[in-house]
Amino acid sequence: xxxxxxxxxxxxxxxxxxxxxxxxxxxxxxxxxxxxxxxxxxxxxxxxxxxxxxxxxxxxxxxxxxxxxxxxxxxxxxxxxxxxxxxxxxxxxxxxxxxxxxxxxxxxxxxxxxxxxxxxxxxxxxxxxxxxxxxxxxxxxxxxxxxxxxxxxxxxxxxxxxxxxxxxxxxxxxxxxxxxxxxxxxxxxxxxxxxxxxxxxxxxxxxxxxxxxxxxxxxxxxxxxxxxxxxxxxxxxxxxxxxxxxxxxxxxxxxxxxxxxxxxxxxxxxxxxxxxxxxxxxxxxxxxxxxxxxxxxxxxxxxxxxxxxxxxxxxxxxxxxxxxxxx
Amino acid sequence: xxxxxxxxxxxxxxxxxxxxxxxxxxxxxxxxxxxxxxxxxxxxxxxxxxxxxxxxxxxxxxxxxxxxxxxxxxxxxxxxxxxxxxxxxxxxxxxxxxxxxxxxxxxxxxxxxxxxxxxxxxxxxxxxxxxxxxxxxxxxxxxxxxxxxxxxxxxxxxxxxxxxxxxxxxxxxxxxxxxxxxxxxxxxxxxxxxxxxxxxxxxxxxxxxxxxxxxxxxxxxxxxxxxxxxxxxxxxxxxxxxxxxxxxxxxxxxxxxxxxxxxxxxxxxxxxxxxxxxxxxxxxxxxxxxxxxxxxxxxxxxxxxxxxxxxxxxxxxxxxxxxxxxxxxxxxxxxxxxxxxxxxxxxxxxxxxxxxxxxxxxxxxxxxxxxxxxxxxxxxxxxxxxxxxxxxxxxxxxxxxxxxxxxxxxxxxxxxxxxxxxxxxxxxxxxxxxxxxxxxxxxxxxxxxxxxxxxxxxxxxxxxxxxxxxxxxxxxxxxxxxx
Numbered sequence: 140x141x142x143x144x145x146x147x148x149x150x151x152x153x154x155x156x157x158x159x160x161x162x163x164x165x166x167x168x169x170x171x172x173x174x175x176x177x178x179x180x181x182x183x184x185x186x187x188x189x190x191x192x193x194x195x196x197x198x199x200x201x202x203x204x205x206x207x208x209x210x211x212x213x214x215x216x217x218x219x220x221x222x223x224x225x226x227x228x229x230x231x232x233x234x235x236x237x238x239x240x241x242x243x244x245x246x247x248x249x250x251x252x253x254x255x256x257x258x259x260x261x262x263x264x265x266x267x268x269x270x271x272x273x274x275x276x277x278x279x280x281x282x283x284x285x286x287x288x289x290x291x292x293x294x295x296x297x298x299x300x301x302x303x304x305x306x307x308x309x310x311x312x313x314x315x316x317x318x319x320x321x322x323x324x325x326x327x328x329x330x331x332x333x334x335x336x337x338x339x340x341x342x343x344x345x346x347x348x349x350x351x352x353x354x355x356x357x358x359x360x361x362x363x364x365x366x367x368x369x370x371x372x373x374x375x376x377x378x379x380x381x382x383x384x385x386x387x388x389x390x391x392x393x394x395x396x397x398x399x400x401x402x403x404x405x406x407x408x409x410x411x412x413x414x415x416x417x418x419x420x421x422x423x424x425x426x427x428x429x430x431x432x433x434x435x436x437x438x439x440x441x442x443x444x445x446x447x448x449x450x451x452x453x454x455x456x457x458x459x460x461x462x463x464x465x466x
Numbered sequence: 467x468x469x470x471x472x473x474x475x476x477x478x479x480x481x482x483x484x485x486x487x488x489x490x491x492x493x494x495x496x497x498x499x500x501x502x503x504x505x506x507x508x509x510x511x512x513x514x515x516x517x518x519x520x521x522x523x524x525x526x527x528x529x530x531x532x533x534x535x536x537x538x539x540x541x542x543x544x545x546x547x548x549x550x551x552x553x554x555x556x557x558x559x560x561x562x563x564x565x566x567x568x569x570x571x572x573x574x575x576x577x578x579x580x581x582x583x584x585x586x587x588x589x590x591x592x593x594x595x596x597x598x599x600x601x602x603x604x605x606x607x608x609x610x611x612x613x614x615x616x617x618x619x620x621x622x623x624x625x626x627x628x629x630x631x632x633x634x635x636x637x638x639x640x641x642x643x644x645x646x647x648x649x650x651x652x653x654x655x656x657x658x659x660x661x662x663x664x665x666x667x668x669x670x671x672x673x674x675x676x677x678x679x680x681x682x683x684x685x686x687x688x689x690x691x692x693x694x695x696x697x698x699x700x701x702x703x704x705x706x707x708x709x710x711x712x713x714x715x716x717x718x719x720x721x722x723x724x725x726x727x728x729x730x731x732x733x734x735x736x737x738x739x740x741x742x743x744x745x746x747x748x749x750x751x752x753x754x755x756x757x758x759x760x761x762x763x764x765x766x767x768x769x770x771x772x773x774x775x776x777x778x779x780x781x782x783x784x785x786x787x788x789x790x791x792x793x794x795x796x797x798x799x800x801x802x803x804x805x806x807x808x809x810x811x812x813x814x815x816x817x818x819x820x821x822x823x824x825x826x827x828x829x830x831x832x833x834x835x836x837x838x839x840x841x842x843x844x845x846x847x848x849x850x851x852x853x854x855x856x857x858x859x860x861x862x863x864x865x866x867x868x869x870x871x872x873x874x875x876x877x878x879x880x881x882x883x884x885x886x887x888x889x890x891x892x893x894x895x896x897x898x899x900x901x902x903x904x905x906x907x908x909x910x911x912x913x914x915x916x917x918x919x920x921x922x923x924x925x926x927x928x929x930x931x932x933x934x935x936x937x938x939x940x941x942x943x944x945x946x947x948x949x
Contacts, residue, residue: 142735238712246522
């Protein structure tokens with residue numbers, strides 16, 4: 140498989156996943172808002188923090204109101220991780236690999252793009268937003284289903300899965316990071332009654348609620364939720380599951396030895412964590428560490444498979460990967 | 467209400483489907499009958515179905531404009547097909563084969579002995595101004611002596627029914643994917659017509675293209691590595707590049723995917739490492755192929771590609787330099803080429819052409835410019851031409867000056883009365899002008915597409931069929947009506 144093609148499949152996977160998780164994030168926050176008792180102010184700002192685009196937001200918007208945040212996350216093309224931008228990028232990547240992905244999947248991605256274009260800005264109105272975002276989610280799931288069911292499960296599919304799982308792992312760490320800081324900012328006194336809401340909404344934003352209930356008995360507590368979201372091997376959006384999937388993809392790829400070692404190290408680190416012993420400061424630190432690991436992993440995958448230099452010979456490749464480890 | 471053929475104004479020119487009386491030609495009768503039975507609603511349903519199919523299949527072309535950058539547009543398509551009887555098509559097909567055979571012999575001669583010039587058939591002074599002659603190609607021997615492996619010749623029909631060759635595209639002709647996709651759309655829209663007609667299939671093209679390209683492989687292996695080289699997604703024909711690569715199971719590559727190694731072989735970069743490429747179906751122009759030899763700022767090309775090609779380590783289709791016969795001045799000599807190389811008379815006539823380099827012909831052109839179509843020798847896509855009868859006075863004056871300044875670069879042709887065909891406009895049909903671009907594959911064997919791409923001017927009275935300038939297309943049916 141051509142390096143460029145592999146790269147575009149990988150990014151198509153990432154962008155589709157990013158669009159889906161953004162849609163879910165916005166929908167769940169809207170719902171959480173309805174469950175809160177009167178007098179409790181719920182911030183939309185944490186959503187900006189989750190996506191890590193605070194500076195860009197502040198540059199173009201005055202206030203983190205519901206309207207502004209939703210516009211920024213869903214429709215703003217200046218925000219390159221917005222839902223619209225992600226779908227646009229997924230389509231642009233798909234467009235260049237039309238000869239690789241099944242044509243039905245291309246057609247669906249194309250339709251999704253048109254659907255989003257036609258539904259905005261009306262789809263942002265509170266009345267229509269839920270069903271609009273729900274439609275986007277189910278369309279993306281249709282696409283991933285189509286790809287799983289019709290695309291050749293060769294290295295191309297491994298790159299797709301790799302992209303999708305790393306994006307998911309990334310989103311999971313972001314959600315855990317921001318949400319565990321508490322969404323009910325400045326409501327420190329009476330936090331306990333709302334803790335349930337908070338964690339239930341976190342679970343919902345990752346479609347994890349049902350899974351959690353099946354796997355974890357008892358009341359919803361923060362350490363149980365964290366354990367589930369970070370360590371559970373059965374829940375497809377848990378950090379450990381995503382990294383485990385990424386590892387199996389890498390095992391299928393050529394010359395992946397050092398990358399596999401890297402991923403295994405991350406997995407071991409996660410497995411050994413004790414969430415009930417984490418204090419308030421160590422969780423953010425841990426998350427930062429994991430985010431850096433993910434960023435580096437992306438970089439190493441890029442170097443190993445996507446950005447081969449023109450002058451490079453095949454036999455040099457293993458050397459390049461060894462050099463990476465030295466970094 | 468439905469289509470009333472009696473109200474169709476075929477006028478005095480040649481209509482592909484209908485006689486001036488409103489009676490359908492034999493090959494079109496079943497179609498016309500069928501269409502007139504459809505109600506307005508049914509007709510609109512079909513049109514909407516075709517638009518939906520095009521949209522969801524993502525059939526697009528890219529238009530580049532300075533103001534807006536590149537825009538992806540839906541492929542404009544008309545649901546009323548263009549029909550040609552197989553009997554007539556067989557003759558056209560034979561004429562095309564003859565023509566392309568002679569053109570390839572001409573290119574091979576030009577890069578070797580140049581006997582056609584030495585023997586005075588093609589005047590040396592005419593040849594000297596040829597922009598697409600590539601010195602770097604002199605003496606190269608591509609497999610089978612074939613240079614133009616893929617040729618798209620534009621055919622038009624005049625008022626008396628004669629089919630002329632308007633031009634030959636020997637560089638990187640495009641459009642064949644639309645021919646194939648148009649058929650897919652039609653099968654979704656009018657499935658019943660395919661049961662009632664003997665419509666010749668068009669879908670052999672991708673396998674024939676594969677066969678043509680594979681035969682050029684320098685390595686004698688059962689599955690040579692074939693790559694389609696595209697300038698990238700912003701090229702107007704990118705859709706086609708991706709489509710053909712997919713249909714052939716070839717790699718779609720960009721310049722940055724390829725490299726020429728010290729062994730002069732071409733490799734593509736894959737996740738496993740480097741893989742040797744045997745045949746490149748290149749869809750980028752000569753000047754951008756190899757920055758070492760041609761345009762040194764080209765980001766699209768591959769340094770060393772010409773070296774690899776000259777040494778026979780990789781095959782290029784079309785071969786560099788094939789465009790030498792794509793020149794509209796050279797075009798004027800094709801009938802003579804056919805006589806010279808094949809000792810045959812041209813089966814498909816050229817449109818009479820005035821070569822402005824010759825004083826006598828130039829004077830005629832300057833005097834009669836309002837009756838003529840003036841074309842630059844080396845442009846495609848309908849750019850830079852003047853349609854005398856429709857042009858304003860200052861445009862005509864501008865072209866007169868252009869011709870006088872650079873006579874070698876211009877030819878002129880009488881304004882043909884292009885044939886028309888019924889085209890859906892709202893709820894009725896109106897005549898619209900059209901042409902036909904068949905594609906000819908040459909290599910070990912010669913293949914001609916069944917029909918080709920019919921392009922139609924969607925604007926009333928217009929004869930400009932290029933998709934970049936408001937043209938659309940139709941499915942082309944070659945139908946066997948028996949004896």
